[in-house]
Amino acid sequence: MKSIESLNVTRGARWxxxxxxxxxxxxDQNLPADFARDLQSIFFSENPSKxxxxxxxxxxxxxxxxxxxxxxxxxxxxxxxxxxxxxGYQYQLxxxxxxxxRAVLNGESIRGIVLxxxxxxxxxxxxxxxxxQEFVELWQDxxxxxxxxxxxxxxxxxxGSYLLSDTYSxxxxxxxxxxxxxxxxxxxx
Amino acid sequence: xxxxxxxxxxxxRWIVRHVGGAMRGAGxxxxxxxxxxVLNCRISNNALRxxxxxxxxxxxxxxxxGFKFQFHKVVPITVxxxxxxxxxxxxxxxxxxxxxxxxxxxxxxxxxxxxNYTEVAAAVSGLAEQLAxxxxxxxxxxxxxxxxxxxxAASSLTSRAxxxx
Numbered sequence: 001m002k003s004i005e006s007l008n009v010t011r012g013a014r015w016x017x018x019x020x021x022x023x024x025x026x027x028d029q030n031l032p033a034d035f036a037r038d039l040q041s042i043f044f045s046e047n048p049s050k051x052x053x054x055x056x057x058x059x060x061x062x063x064x065x066x067x068x069x070x071x072x073x074x075x076x077x078x079x080x081x082x083x084x085x086x087x088g089y090q091y092q093l094x095x096x097x098x099x100x101x102r103a104v105l106n107g108e109s110i111r112g113i114v115l116x117x118x119x120x121x122x123x124x125x126x127x128x129x130x131x132x133q134e135f136v137e138l139w140q141d142x143x144x145x146x147x148x149x150x151x152x153x154x155x156x157x158x159x160g161s162y163l164l165s166d167t168y169s170x171x172x173x174x175x176x177x178x179x180x181x182x183x184x185x186x187x188x189x
Numbered sequence: 190x191x192x193x194x195x196x197x198x199x200x201x202r203w204i205v206r207h208v209g210g211a212m213r214g215a216g217x218x219x220x221x222x223x224x225x226x227v228l229n230c231r232i233s234n235n236a237l238r239x240x241x242x243x244x245x246x247x248x249x250x251x252x253x254x255g256f257k258f259q260f261h262k263v264v265p266i267t268v269x270x271x272x273x274x275x276x277x278x279x280x281x282x283x284x285x286x287x288x289x290x291x292x293x294x295x296x297x298x299x300x301x302x303x304x305n306y307t308e309v310a311a312a313v314s315g316l317a318e319q320l321a322x323x324x325x326x327x328x329x330x331x332x333x334x335x336x337x338x339x340x341x342a343a344s345s346l347t348s349r350a351x352x353x354x
Contacts, residue, residue, distance in 0.1 A: 071205060
């Protein structure tokens with residue numbers, strides 16, 4: 001964020017995304033379990049009317065109204081195992097929208113820094129791919145020039161396996177952030 | 190839990206509905222209408238596969254066609270008049286067969302908050318009385334005064350019409 005603000009970029013609103021991982025609530029441990037064990041969810045503060053579920057093994061993303069959380073609570077089939085909060089500030093840099101922030105596990109440990117880059121004029125993932133890669137490489141130079149530690153690692157989102165279209169949507173964002181959560185969890189703290 | 194697909198639009202729209210248990214106690218028995226919690230939520234069209242992956246099994250599948258009317262009496266009240274059909278083969282709505290040929294299901298419902306359900310139940314009951322010359326409406330589970338054919342039809346509708354292995 002220091003590198004972004006050093007370019008006199010105007011800081012915008014705060015943003016927050018809350019991701020969760022669930023475990024099934026087994027009433028009878030002896031019964032064979034024929035249900036998903038990798039249920040994840042994500043909620044974005046900028047899109048408060050929607051809630052997203054991800055089933056990673058099934059490569060499925062489900063979009064629902066945000067009151068689906070009340071239904072899941074009443075069904076009592078899955079329990080929240082852990083929560084990741086991604087939070088920070090938004091910045092506008094020409095046609096690019098940047099979101100920089102930190103990823104915090106269970107409200108306690110910071111597991112990483114996230115940088116989301118959005119190119120506003122184009123919503124085609126393929127058409128904007130090269131441009132976004134170049135932008136990120138440029139940003140890595142900025143970080144190096146300011147003698148800041150750290151390297152930007154691009155996490156390739158598995159859109160193809162989720163059969164998502166080339167036009168970017170909130171479902172794509174849901175897959176990206178839950179993919180990031182899985183990535184952070186797989187790393188040692 | 191119910192998964193409903195609205196087929197009246199060009200693109201099917203899915204809704205997941207959770208129906209809670211009926212309100213219990215002496216007060217509930219005195220109430221002229223059934224009071225229970227109902228949560229409706231729009232969901233993407235992979236809902237069926239999603240809930241199946243979460244371990245839910247399809248219990249029965251029905252096709253309901255008909256009309257909805259909106260009245261305003263204290264609160265907005267919905268009256269739906271529908272034919273309910275069972276679907277012999279999974280998802281084959283073209284082969285749907287009416288459960289009670291010649292008879293339709295009339296449901297009167299209204300949304301209420303936690304503090305005005307008595308008023309709303311009275312309004313629903315009041316509308317039911319106004320419709321009495323045309324049809325007999327009874328609180329679900331209470332069949333007193335219902336003619337035999339309608340009673341059998343109601344029992345048939347509330348029983349599990351189709352079970353899918």
